[in-house]
Amino acid sequence: MDLKHRLLQESFGYASFRPGQQKLIDAMLAGRDVLGVMPTGAGKSICYQIAGMLLPGVTLVVSPLISLMQDQVAALRRVGLSACLLNSAQTPEERRLAIRQAAMGRCKLIYVAPERLMQPDFAQLVNHLPIGMVTVDEAHCISQWGHDFRPSYRKIPEFIRSLPRRPVISAFTATATAQVREDIAQALGLHAPERLVTSFDRPNLHYEVRRVYDREAQMVRFIAEQDGSSGIVYCLTRKKTEEMARYLCDNGIRAAAYHAGMEPMARRAVQQNFVGGSIPVIVATNAFGMGIDKPDVRFVVHYGMPRDIESYYQEAGRAGRDGASARCLLLFDESDIALHEYLIGLDPENPALTDEEVEWLKKRRLERLSQMKRYVFTDQCLRQHILRYFGQEAPDFCGQCGNCEASSIEKDVTVDAQKILSCVYRTKEQCGADMLCRILRGCADVDICAAGYDALSTYGILRDAEPEDIAAVISHLISRGYLIRQENPHIRLRLSAGAKNVLFHGEKVRMRVRVSQKEARLARASSQSERPELSRELRKYRQKSAARHGIPPHSVFSDRTLEALVHALPQTEDEVQAVAGADGRAKKESKAILRVIQKYCSVYFSEKE
Incomplete structure (x- = not known):
C-alpha cells in the first residue's frame, strides 16, 4: 500500500478514493498545478491535505473564514x-510559535486568511519557510465573474511571486461556471494545470421549491x-435567524441560531452542539456550513431565496454529504427578490474597487439574481436547471425533484x-403577485378596499382556490x-404581448401540477421510515x-450505515461488520450494535415482519 492510500485509510477512515481525488493528488505530488471543481461532499479538502502531507516542505492553505x-x-x-493556523485572533507570539513548528517540520499545513499574506510581519515569518505548495480554497473568490468575489484574493498571485521559489499551486472550489474556471486559472497564473470538473449532480438530494404565504407553518410542518433528523435552516438576515430559532423552539423543535454577530464562544458552542447531535436543527446565515464536519445533515431549508444559484447549490449541498438521501426545500415569496435587489443596489464598502468595478459587479450580481429567479419560477425539472446552469447536460425529467415527481400530471389551466x-x-398592471392573489381570493384587506379593487369583476373570482395553487x-x-415582472418603482406584474393570445385568441396554457401533495409527502415519509423503531434505537445507541467517546455521532457510524443495518437486519457480528463496511468504529462496536438489533427483533419481528 502506498503512502497516500495509507493516509486515506488510517487517518481519514476511507477505504478508497472518490472519483478524481487520486488524479489530482498524483498531479500535485508530481509538481503540477491543479484546478479542482468538486461539489460539496466530494472530498476537495482531502486532495490537498494528503498531497500537503506528502510533498516536501510546508503547504500554505489560503481560506476565507477563520471558523x-x-x-x-x-x-x-x-x-x-x-x-496549524495563523489568524488575527492570535497574539504575535502564538503566530511565531506556529511558524517555528513549521520550520522544524512539526507542522505540514498552515492555514491562513488571504488578508494576512501581504502583511509585513507575515512575510518576515514565512521568509525562511520551505513552501512546497500554496492551496487556494474557495478559489471562486478570486474571480470577478464568481458569486462571492473578494478583492483580498487578488493579492494571492502577488504573494506567490514574492516567494524565492515558485511552489505548486492548487485551487479548489465547489461552484464555478466555465467562465469562472478560466478566470481562476488566469488570475492565479496556473501553469498547464491538471483540471478536474466532477459532475455537479447530487443524485441523493431531493430539490423542492415552494412559493408560500405561511412560511413559518410550512417550515415547522x-x-x-x-423525525428528529439533523438539518440546517438558512435565513437571509441575522435577525431572522434568531426569530426563526425561537419560533421552532416554541413549536417543540430543538433549534439554535448561528450568525456572525454572535460572540465567538457562543457560535462555537452552537456549532459543537449541532455537530455532536444535542441540537438537531441550526438556523443560520449563509456563512455557516463551510467545512463543517457534519456529513449526516438530512435536510436543508432555505427560509428565503438565495441571491444566486451558486450560493443555493453550495448551501443546499451541505445536506447528504454521507451519500444517504436528503431533502432541500426552498421557501420564498417576492419580498426575497426585493431584498436582494435593494442590497445589490447598495455600494460595496471596499476602497479597493474603482467606480467602474463597482458598477460592473452590480451588473453581474443582477444577472445572477435573474438566473435565480428563473429557478424559483420554473415548473420544469429543478435538477436540470441547476446542472445546465453549470454547463452540464441533464435529462428533461429527473423524477426526484419537486417539479417532476411521479405524482405530477400535466393539466390545462387556461381558465x-x-x-x-x-x-x-x-x-391597471399596478399589483404584484401577492396583492393579485389576495384580490382573486376576495380578501377584504384594508389596502384592497382602499384602492377600490373589491369593486372589480375579478375580485373573488378564484375564491375557492388555494393560495399556493394561484401562486403556482x-x-x-x-x-x-x-406576465412580465417590473421592479421599479415597485414590484408589479404587466401583461406581455403574448397574454392577448390567451385572453382573446384561444391559446391554451398547460402546466404540471401535483395530483396530491399530501399523498406525495406520505409516500416519501413511508419510504424513509422502514422499521422506524429500530432506526430510533440505533440512533439512541x-x-x-x-x-462516551467524545466524538460526533456520525463518527460512530454514518446514516448510510444505519439505513443499511435497518434494512439488512444482520443476526451475527460478522454480518454487522459486513454491513458496516469502512465504518471502523461500527466494526469495533459490532457486538453492542447486534444486541440492539436482536432486542428489536425479539419484540417486533413476529408482529411486524
Missing part, C-alpha cells in the same frame, strides 16, 4: 496530522416530518390563467412570458456511544 480554518485544523489534529391575466388588466399558476405565467 472554516479552525474546523479543518482541529479535524486534522484529531487524526494525528500536523496542522416540514421539519416535524423529518385560471385567463382570470389571472384579466385581473392584471383590470388593476402566476409563477408559470411569468416563466412562460405571459449512536448518540450514547458518541458522548
Whole structure:
C-alpha cells in the first residue's frame, strides 16, 4: 500500500478514493498545478491535505473564514496530522510559535486568511519557510465573474511571486461556471494545470421549491416530518435567524441560531452542539456550513431565496454529504427578490474597487439574481436547471425533484390563467403577485378596499382556490412570458404581448401540477421510515456511544450505515461488520450494535415482519 492510500485509510477512515481525488493528488505530488471543481461532499479538502502531507516542505492553505480554518485544523489534529493556523485572533507570539513548528517540520499545513499574506510581519515569518505548495480554497473568490468575489484574493498571485521559489499551486472550489474556471486559472497564473470538473449532480438530494404565504407553518410542518433528523435552516438576515430559532423552539423543535454577530464562544458552542447531535436543527446565515464536519445533515431549508444559484447549490449541498438521501426545500415569496435587489443596489464598502468595478459587479450580481429567479419560477425539472446552469447536460425529467415527481400530471389551466391575466388588466398592471392573489381570493384587506379593487369583476373570482395553487399558476405565467415582472418603482406584474393570445385568441396554457401533495409527502415519509423503531434505537445507541467517546455521532457510524443495518437486519457480528463496511468504529462496536438489533427483533419481528 502506498503512502497516500495509507493516509486515506488510517487517518481519514476511507477505504478508497472518490472519483478524481487520486488524479489530482498524483498531479500535485508530481509538481503540477491543479484546478479542482468538486461539489460539496466530494472530498476537495482531502486532495490537498494528503498531497500537503506528502510533498516536501510546508503547504500554505489560503481560506476565507477563520471558523472554516479552525474546523479543518482541529479535524486534522484529531487524526494525528500536523496542522496549524495563523489568524488575527492570535497574539504575535502564538503566530511565531506556529511558524517555528513549521520550520522544524512539526507542522505540514498552515492555514491562513488571504488578508494576512501581504502583511509585513507575515512575510518576515514565512521568509525562511520551505513552501512546497500554496492551496487556494474557495478559489471562486478570486474571480470577478464568481458569486462571492473578494478583492483580498487578488493579492494571492502577488504573494506567490514574492516567494524565492515558485511552489505548486492548487485551487479548489465547489461552484464555478466555465467562465469562472478560466478566470481562476488566469488570475492565479496556473501553469498547464491538471483540471478536474466532477459532475455537479447530487443524485441523493431531493430539490423542492415552494412559493408560500405561511412560511413559518410550512417550515415547522416540514421539519416535524423529518423525525428528529439533523438539518440546517438558512435565513437571509441575522435577525431572522434568531426569530426563526425561537419560533421552532416554541413549536417543540430543538433549534439554535448561528450568525456572525454572535460572540465567538457562543457560535462555537452552537456549532459543537449541532455537530455532536444535542441540537438537531441550526438556523443560520449563509456563512455557516463551510467545512463543517457534519456529513449526516438530512435536510436543508432555505427560509428565503438565495441571491444566486451558486450560493443555493453550495448551501443546499451541505445536506447528504454521507451519500444517504436528503431533502432541500426552498421557501420564498417576492419580498426575497426585493431584498436582494435593494442590497445589490447598495455600494460595496471596499476602497479597493474603482467606480467602474463597482458598477460592473452590480451588473453581474443582477444577472445572477435573474438566473435565480428563473429557478424559483420554473415548473420544469429543478435538477436540470441547476446542472445546465453549470454547463452540464441533464435529462428533461429527473423524477426526484419537486417539479417532476411521479405524482405530477400535466393539466390545462387556461381558465385560471385567463382570470389571472384579466385581473392584471383590470388593476391597471399596478399589483404584484401577492396583492393579485389576495384580490382573486376576495380578501377584504384594508389596502384592497382602499384602492377600490373589491369593486372589480375579478375580485373573488378564484375564491375557492388555494393560495399556493394561484401562486403556482402566476409563477408559470411569468416563466412562460405571459406576465412580465417590473421592479421599479415597485414590484408589479404587466401583461406581455403574448397574454392577448390567451385572453382573446384561444391559446391554451398547460402546466404540471401535483395530483396530491399530501399523498406525495406520505409516500416519501413511508419510504424513509422502514422499521422506524429500530432506526430510533440505533440512533439512541449512536448518540450514547458518541458522548462516551467524545466524538460526533456520525463518527460512530454514518446514516448510510444505519439505513443499511435497518434494512439488512444482520443476526451475527460478522454480518454487522459486513454491513458496516469502512465504518471502523461500527466494526469495533459490532457486538453492542447486534444486541440492539436482536432486542428489536425479539419484540417486533413476529408482529411486524
